[in-house]
Amino acid sequence: MTTTVKDEKVLEIKNLRTYFYTQEGELKAVDGLTYYVNKGESVGLVGESACGKSVSALSILRLIPYPPGIIVGGEIIFQGKDLLKSTEDEMRDIRGNRIAMIFQEPTTSLNPVLTVRTQISEALELHRGMDKVEALQEVVRLLKLVGIPDPERRVGEYPFQFSGGMQQRIMIAMALSCNPALLICDEPTTSVDVTVQAQLLEIIDDLRRRFGTSVIIITHNLGIVARYVDRVNVMYAGRMIETAPTEELYANPLHPYTMGLLASVPRLDSERKKSLRVIKGLPPNLARLPTGCAFHPRCDYVMQKCRDEYPPLEKVGENHYRACFEEVAKLKRPQ
Amino acid sequence: MKDNRLIEIDKLYMYFPVTAGVLQRRVADVKAVDGVSFYIKKGETLGLVGESGCGKTTTGRCILQLYEGMKGNVFFEGVDLTKLKKEQMRRMRRNMQLIFQDPFASLDPRMTAGEIIGEPLKVHGLAKGKEYKDQVAELFRMVELEPYMADRYPHEFSGGQRQRIGIARALAVRPKFIVCDEPVSALDVSIQAQVIILLEKLRAELGLTYLFIAHDLSVVRNISDRVAVMYLGKIVEITQADEIYANPLHPYTIALLSAVPIPDPKVDRTRKRIILRGDVPSPINPPAGCRFNPRCYMATDACKEKEPELRELTPGSEHWVSCHLVK
Numbered sequence: 001m002t003t004t005v006k007d008e009k010v011l012e013i014k015n016l017r018t019y020f021y022t023q024e025g026e027l028k029a030v031d032g033l034t035y036y037v038n039k040g041e042s043v044g045l046v047g048e049s050a051c052g053k054s055v056s057a058l059s060i061l062r063l064i065p066y067p068p069g070i071i072v073g074g075e076i077i078f079q080g081k082d083l084l085k086s087t088e089d090e091m092r093d094i095r096g097n098r099i100a101m102i103f104q105e106p107t108t109s110l111n112p113v114l115t116v117r118t119q120i121s122e123a124l125e126l127h128r129g130m131d132k133v134e135a136l137q138e139v140v141r142l143l144k145l146v147g148i149p150d151p152e153r154r155v156g157e158y159p160f161q162f163s164g165g166m167q168q169r170i171m172i173a174m175a176l177s178c179n180p181a182l183l184i185c186d187e188p189t190t191s192v193d194v195t196v197q198a199q200l201l202e203i204i205d206d207l208r209r210r211f212g213t214s215v216i217i218i219t220h221n222l223g224i225v226a227r228y229v230d231r232v233n234v235m236y237a238g239r240m241i242e243t244a245p246t247e248e249l250y251a252n253p254l255h256p257y258t259m260g261l262l263a264s265v266p267r268l269d270s271e272r273k274k275s276l277r278v279i280k281g282l283p284p285n286l287a288r289l290p291t292g293c294a295f296h297p298r299c300d301y302v303m304q305k306c307r308d309e310y311p312p313l314e315k316v317g318e319n320h321y322r323a324c325f326e327e328v329a330k331l332k333r334p335q
Numbered sequence: 336m337k338d339n340r341l342i343e344i345d346k347l348y349m350y351f352p353v354t355a356g357v358l359q360r361r362v363a364d365v366k367a368v369d370g371v372s373f374y375i376k377k378g379e380t381l382g383l384v385g386e387s388g389c390g391k392t393t394t395g396r397c398i399l400q401l402y403e404g405m406k407g408n409v410f411f412e413g414v415d416l417t418k419l420k421k422e423q424m425r426r427m428r429r430n431m432q433l434i435f436q437d438p439f440a441s442l443d444p445r446m447t448a449g450e451i452i453g454e455p456l457k458v459h460g461l462a463k464g465k466e467y468k469d470q471v472a473e474l475f476r477m478v479e480l481e482p483y484m485a486d487r488y489p490h491e492f493s494g495g496q497r498q499r500i501g502i503a504r505a506l507a508v509r510p511k512f513i514v515c516d517e518p519v520s521a522l523d524v525s526i527q528a529q530v531i532i533l534l535e536k537l538r539a540e541l542g543l544t545y546l547f548i549a550h551d552l553s554v555v556r557n558i559s560d561r562v563a564v565m566y567l568g569k570i571v572e573i574t575q576a577d578e579i580y581a582n583p584l585h586p587y588t589i590a591l592l593s594a595v596p597i598p599d600p601k602v603d604r605t606r607k608r609i610i611l612r613g614d615v616p617s618p619i620n621p622p623a624g625c626r627f628n629p630r631c632y633m634a635t636d637a638c639k640e641k642e643p644e645l646r647e648l649t650p651g652s653e654h655w656v657s658c659h660l661v662k
Contacts, residue, residue, distance in 0.1 A: 048523040149613070163614045193386035194550065195611050198594035202610055220524055223553070223596030227603050247600045264528035266557035267597050268580055273557065276532055279525040282493050 009077075010181050010214045011060070012036040016074035018052075018059045021067065024287040029055040029069070031238035034313070037182065042208060042215040044225040044246070047235035048283055053218045056235075057184045061099060062091050079181060097127040100175035104187040106167035110159040116143070117155040120174050127178045142173040146203055165196035172200065176207060183208075184216045189224065201228050222265050226250060231319070234258050237284045237294035240313070244320035254331065255322045256299050293325070301326040340410075341512060341544045342375040342398060347407035349390075349397050353619060366618050367393040369568030371407075372645070375512075380538065380545040382559030382576065384552055384591075388618055389565040391548045395514040398546065399431055400424060411512070429459055432505035436517035438497035442489040448475075448500050449485030455507040474503040479533060495526035499533065506537065512544045519554060531558055552595045556580060561653070564588050567626040568618055570645055574654035584648070584656045586633050625659065633660055 018030040030052040037043050045053045058064050059071050062083065076083040078099065083091065095101075103109045111119055120142060121135040130138060136155070143151035146169040148162075159167055168188065175183055185204065189197035205228055208215050217229055225232055225246065232249045234242045234257065242255040253259045263277035281298035284290065290297050296306040303325060311323045348371075350364035368390045375381045383391045397405050400416050409416045411430065419427060435441035442451055453471045456462045462470050472482040478499040489497055498518060505513050515534065519527040535558060538545060549555045555562055556576050563573040564585065572585040583589045590609040597603045611630045616622060622629050628638040637659050645657040 048525060165614045193615065194552070194594045195386060195590060196614060198608070199610055202608075221596075222524070222598035223603075226598045226600045227596040250599050251601070261525060262598065264525050265598050266528075266531070266551075266553040267599070268553050268556060268592065268595055269597055269599075269602060270557070272559075272576055273535060276528045276557065278528050278532060282495070283523060283525070 008039040009036045010039050010041075010079060011216075012075075012077040013056070013060070014075040014077070016056060016059060016076065017072045018055050018064055018069060019072050020069045022287070027286040028238050028289060029286060030059060033074070033235070033238065033240055035233050035240055035243060037214045037216060039181075039214055040208070040212045041231065042205070042217060042229045044229035044232045045216055045218045045235060046220065046222065046225055046232055048220055050237075050283060050286055051235040052238040053235050054186050057101065057186050057216065057218055060184065061095055061101060063095075093127075096123050096175075096180075097178045098180050099182045099184065100178070100180040101184040101186065102168070102171045102175050102188050104190050106164065106171050106191075107159070109171060110167055112159055115156050115158055116162075116170055120170075120177055123174060123177050138177070139173075142177055143170070145176075145207070146170070146173045147199065148173075165192050165199065168192060168196070168200050169203065172203060172207075176211075176213070179211060180213060182214045182216070184218070186218045187220070188217070189219070189221070197224075204228075222262065234261075237286065237289060239294070239310075239323065241295065241324070242320075242322040243313075244317065248317060248320055252317065252320070254316050254320070254328055255324050256301055256326070256331070257295050258322075259331065259333070260298075293323075301331070339377050340374040341377040341412060342546075343410040344374070344394075344398060345372050345408040345410070347371040347394065347397055347405065347409070349393050349402055349405050363619050366568050366621060368397060369618075369621070371565075371568070371570055373563055373570060373573060375544055375546060376560075377511075377544055378538075378542060379560040380535075380547050380558055382555035382562040383546060383548045383565060384550065384555045384562060385565035386550060386591075386615055388567070388615055390568040390618070391565050392516055394565070395433070395516050395546055395548050399428075399433060399514060401433075429508045430510050431512045431514070432508065432510040434498075434501050434505050434513060434515045434518045436520055438494045438501060438521060439489075441501055442497055444489050447486050447488055448480075448492070451489070451500060452485075452503045452507055455504060459508055461508065470507070474507055477506060477537065478503045493526075494522050495529060498522060498530055502530075502533070502537070506541070509541075510543070512546075514546045514548065516548045517550070518547075520549065520551065527554065534558065552591060564591065567616065567621050569626060569657065570655075571627065571657045572655065573645075574652075578654060582654075584654070584661045585627075585658050586631050586660075587627050590632070625657075635660065 014034050016030050016033040020027040020029055033056050047053050060076055064071060117139050120139045124130045124135040124138055139155055140151045148154060148166060148169055189200060229246055231245050233240050236257050242258045253262055260279035264279060279298055284294050292308050293306045293311055296302045305325050311325045313321045313323045315321055316328060347368050349368040350366050352361040353363040353365060354360060355362045371394055385391050396402055398409055449471055452474050453467060456467055456470060475482040480499055519530050547559055559576045562576050562579045564571050566587050572588045583592055590611050593607060593609045613630055624639040624641055625643055628634040643657045643659045645655050648654045
């Protein structure tokens with residue numbers, strides 16, 4: 001799975017903080033997020049609703065709506081340059097071109113009044129300087145690449161004439177049209193069927209291997225992550241609480257939240273009706289985060305220290321970091 | 336009642352008309368359920384799985400007699416529900432309830448949790464006064480909520496809690512059978528486990544029978560005793576839950592299973608992956624012959640011409656498959 005270039009970081013996020021100012025007060029959607037993506041690597045950003053994963057992706061592209069959201073601090077270094085210090089013109093050159101994004105709902109991200117051809121051509125003409133004839137050929141080529149049947153005829157059609165799975169493919173084609181260095185996929189499969197999900201992820205993975213594109217896959221689905229990413233970042237209440245290469249994370253999770261999550265997910269091959277463990281309590285309210293470690297109210301290992309301080313990220317293995325005060329040796333591991 | 340079968344469905348059809356033009360003429364039909372027969376045993380959970388448009392939700396609602404224009408027979412404890420008069424069916428409804436997918440849309444936002452859960456008791460005249468209050472409190476406790484929450488409105492609860500309210504509402508009339516229509520799909524991963532465990536606990540304690548409809552095969556397999564796979568309005572395979580994973584026979588079932596990743600990279604890597612071509616066709620115009628043939632990686636000419644029947648593999652095995660190539 002790895003065709004990654006180690007130590008060549010395409011993206012480096014440092015201590016990112018994105019807050020929303022609402023009637024309920026200050027919502028700390030992303031609160032000190034740090035991670036990086038190597039060239040050609042696929043990274044999974046995993047967590048449940050409101051953990052900040054989507055907001056962090058929108059922050060990379062500076063698509064956070066103001067009001068009510070503001071990126072209040074941190075650095076987002078893309079190919080050596082801090083995006084948070086870039087001008088809007090510079091960002092426009094990057095969006096859809098060097099960093100591309102596909103979203104959960106293709107119906108809301110594709111323009112319903114433009115044909116498929118027009119939508120994809122737009123990026124080609126703008127960023128790759130093609131004329132209309134060249135662009136059309138390229139659009140057809142891209143649609144073929146993502147598996148749209150009969151592309152020569154279908155380029156002239158509108159998004160509503162395609163199924164959900166096809167619309168997602170069109171989005172993938174659009175995203176890849178300018179050979180981006182980084183592709184961000186925000187819950188790309190949540191609204192499609194399982195068999196279509198498999199098709200889409202295979203396309204993305206195949207294209208990643210062929211063109212060396214780095215990919216960030218944002219999802220709450222632990223199965224997708226196991227299959228399609230090289231490294232996993234687990235997020236909780238706006239921060240990364242554990243990160244490790246995929247195999248290592250599943251074999252050896254060392255944060256109580258990760259452990260609880262993995263134990264609570266039904267698997268096709270586990271013993272039926274017996275094996276689900278539960279994380280007690282509810283996901284946190286971002287407007288009223290607990291003191292100290294945000295996970296402490298739900299944690300089986302909670303100590304006084306957890307209520308007072310936020311645990312820093314510490315190394316627990318090769319490329320494996322986690323933010324927790326409990327000693328590794330004291331964690332009860334399932335068999 | 337044959338073999339302890341609580342529910343028996345025989346040749347169920349449900350077509351929804353598609354109208355067009357100024358006069359709203361019926362131009363086509365969405366063949367949502369197109370000849371479905373199966374049974375559910377007392378005390379078991381039958382999982383009904385399939386992708387969008389396969390007809391699983393419609394099947395569940397047809398069993399509960401929620402649609403007009405349905406064809407076929409539905410037997411509950413040997414009684415044919417399709418032949419009951421309106422008032423008889425109304426009384427029958429105490430035996431069968433429905434839990435919905437969307438914990439936001441399925442609760443009336445203007446009613447308190449207590450009112451929502453107690454409403455069935457009022458509608459069926461089951462309790463009054465103190466007894467009513469006691470029963471509502473008991474229902475709260477059954478779904479692991481605190482009775483003092485009864486005065487709160489739905490928006491004050493989390494998604495998982497709302498789902499529990501929906502479950503308590505379904506239990507109010509002490510039904511024998513519950514159709515669970517995607518009860519955990521809209522919930523966060525860590526909350527799904529809580530609700531699945533609760534549903535299973537209630538089933539065991541109260542002797543319930545479930546039809547568990549979902550698209551997530553991992554969830555379905557975990558909670559079900561037997562699993563039925565649907566494709567474009569038809570059942571393509573039914574067998575025991577362990578068997579469906581260990582020995583899937585229909586090519587669609589096999590492809591479906593291979594598309595579901597196992598959250599364990601070491602294990603998942605060893606599995607064969609079958610990537611189907613194309614999308615699920617529309618139930619308005621299903622393909623001729625076997626519905627699955629255009630996407631089937633094993634299709635032969637016979638598959639394009641003749642629809643296969645759902646046949647039991649060996650008598651008594653309770654493993655049914657609908658495929659020409661499976662003997």
